[in-house]
Amino acid sequence: MSQTLPNGVTCYDSDTELEFEVEAEALLRHSFDIESRDMAGVNLRAFPISSAGAIAEQRRPVRPPMADPERNDSNLEGNADLATRDFVQTQLREYDDDLSDDDDDVVVIYDSEQEMLGTRRHYNDVFTDSATIASREEVKTRKRRAIGSLVFVGIIAMLYGVGFLLYYADVFLLNVDVALSQRICYLTVLILAILSTMSSHVIINVIGYKWSMFVGCLGVSFFTASRFFSWLPFFVTSSIVCGSTLGPLIAATVTCTMDAARDYAALTGIEVKVVVCYFHAFLNLCTLISPAISVMLRFAFLSSESLESFQNELGSLNCFRDFCWTSEVGLAIYEEDGYNSRSSSQWLMLQALLGCFFGCSLGAAMLSWLEARYLSSDCQRSGSEVWISVADPEPAPRMACKCDCWTCGSYTVLMKETTTVLCHNTMLLLVLLCVYLGVEEYLMYSVFLQSYSQCSSQLFHALMLAINMSLVAAFCSLPTAPMIAQFGRFKVLIPALVTQLALLIALLACKQLEVPAHYIIASFWGAADGVLHNVLTVILFEVFGERTNAALICLKACQLLGYLIVVVLQLLNLCNYAILIFTIALLLLATVCYCILEIRIRIRSREPASMSTQYVPLLDEASWLPHVNPVLVRRETRQPLSSKVPSYSHDS
Structure with a gap:
């Protein structure tokens, strides 16, 4: 029919x-x-x-x-x-x-x-029908693929962080059986890593980010394995290989993370800026946990002879004598009130677990409260409340660098003079803050190790304090974006910097602090450290715009530069008071540089559109989204149905 x-x-x-x-x-x-x-x-x-x-x-x-x-x-x-x-x-x-x-x-x-x-x-x-089922299954598959890529990249970042920082903890935090030649080799690794990061885009374009990730993991593994051999040529070779492949590995992890973020945003309909923020926060979480794992592995593989040698080195170093912590003070703390009678391994383990639980609970509570308060469903769809700073009543279109390089200084032919100054100011701020964070982290670890250098049971406290700082920093880096959306960049960055410096000075000034006080200081210092890492990312996105890959690679290179400065300071055998003065000077310079940068951004954002044609918007969403089937993209706004019903005349 x-x-x-x-x-x-x-x-x-x-x-x-x-x-x-x-x-x-x-x-x-x-x-x-x-x-x-x-x-x-x-x-x-x-x-x-x-x-x-x-x-x-x-x-x-x-x-x-x-x-x-x-x-x-x-x-x-x-x-x-x-x-x-x-x-x-x-x-x-x-x-x-x-x-x-x-x-x-x-x-x-x-x-x-x-x-x-x-x-x-x-x-x-x-x-x-079959088309609907197929499209929904494709969406679920691609979502799982994006999340799987993020988890895989996080594991890779954690592994290369552990392998790279294991020697860092060995050389500069524990001072265990490391010759001068090995320290110079580590300095070579850092220099080559910075240079390879600068040219990583060329390597990735030739061999792809998957092979870059594979070769980089092999290089870091080769360098980590060389620590267990005493043959100097093998160690020098592994240092050169690790430094040459570490930059492409870092760039490959950043590229894979950003691709997964954009794909997930296209599938779910959430704003791309929000997804990029949280995906990078997860990458920060994996990276910030690496120091804790490195220190834990180093303590785990310390033999009894190495432990005694390590304690003797800590007692004989001149730089530690400049601290207020002395062996007499350290012994007096644990001899008061019969503390030795309670210093069993079970009691130490309980205290350490309580300290770690306190740090993780603090980070998780901050994340849950801020997400429930400032990340509603409407806010996730629009994304503007999450990412744009609300320092001004109506945020103006922001500016982005037009150059294709990550340094914003090598190719400035197409940029106007004001744009070049803005980008150079941002780069200077980034370098100062990264060096400041690296040096201050080194000081914190040194103080904790020196204060618990009397016996192996007290070294366990130093291990737990290092893990506590890393975990709190990792979890507190997640809610940084909603904090910036609520309070503005200036009100988040400056208090975090001042808090870190105040805690470090308090730790050096107070002579007799109990173990719980150390855990509290480590927890709050780690929270400020995690916030600062993500604030740097937001500032970079403010200038680099949609070039998030270049911005994050730039951040990683500056972090390597911070490690390099720490190596130089340690090789110069400066006392820790001199390093503290250097840290305060870095903080003052970074504060002045940030204030100038903030003024420049606000002045340029308030100019008429005709005078700011050399700038492009920070985020052009159309250029971010890959070419996907429109069926897979959820609409952002919906109007009432009655307003969209077409009317037909009787003559039609």
Whole structure:
């Protein structure tokens, strides 16, 4: 039996007991949830009664969908049927936010000859075709792939951080059996790593980021294995290989993370800026945990002879004598009130676990509160409340560097003079803050190690304090974006810097602090450290714009520069008071540089549009999104259905 073209779809509302006829084409022009069912050779749609009720008011003569006379299909006897089927199969979108799960309205669908085609009693009981199922499965698969890529990159970042920082902890934090030649080799590794990071885009373009990641992991593993051999040529070779491959490895992890963030944003409909922020926060989490694992492994593999040698070295170093901590003070702390009677391994383990639990709980509580307070569903869709600083009442379009290099200084031909000054100011601020963070972290570890250098049971406290600082820094780096959105960059950066410096000075000035006080200081210092790491990322995005890969690679290179400065200071054998003065000078310079940068950004953002044509917006979302099927992209804004219903005249 041949099928005729349905001139309209007759719908029956069980609540109002009204029948109304609506053209199929008019229905399909609204982005409803399309659920098609092949019944009697005609594909029609079922839709919720709440949506149909808005159309019921317009009971006008309907117009059949226009058919293409040049198209033909052997399965259907009318081109109009083909047009109706195309309308159904090309509008697959999810529209589940406007209905509740307890909506039990009944929708009855008829064709033009009043033959019932189907009913729906619940919104979730839908008719789906193979195209809908395939598209949803593809979305789920690509989401899992993006999350899997993020987890894989996080593990890689943690592994190369552990392998790279293991020797850092060996040389500069523990001073265990390290010759001068090995220290110079480590200095060579850092220099080569910075140079390879600067040219990493060339290497990745040639061999790809997957091979860059694989070769970089081999280089770091080779360097880590060389620590267990005493043959100097092997150690020199491993240092050169590690330094040459570490830069491409860092750039590859950043590239893979940003690609996964953009893909996940395109699939979920969340703003790209928000996803990039949280994906990079997870990468920061994995990186900041690396020092804790490195110190833990170093303590785990210390033999009894090495431990005694390490304690003797700590007692004989002149730089530690400049501290207020002396062996007499350290012994007096633990001899008071019968502390030695309680210094069993179980009691030490309990204290250490309590300290770590306190640090992790602090970070998790801050993250949960800020996410519940400032990251609602509407805020996640728009993204502006999360990323844009609210220091100004109406944030103006921000500026981005136009050069293609990550240094913002090598290729400045296409940039105006003001743009060049802005980028150079940002780079100077980044270098100062990264060096400041590296030197202060070295001082904190040194103070804790010196204060617990009396016996192996007290060294266990130093291990737990290092782990506590790393974990708190990792977890407190996550809620930085909503904090900046609420308070502004200036009100987040300056208090974090001052807090870190005040805690370090308090640790050096106070002579007799109990173990719980050390855990509290380490926890708050780690929280400020985690906030500072993400504030640096936000400042970079403020200038680099959508070039997030270049911004993050630049950040990693500056962090390596901070390690390099620590190596130089340690080789010069400076006392820790001199290093503290150097740290304060860095902080003052960074504060002045940041104030100048903030003033420049605000002045340029308030200029008329005609005077700032050399700048581009910070985030051009259209250039971020990859080319995907529009079916997979959820719409950001929705208007009431009644405002989108087209009206047809009687003459049509």
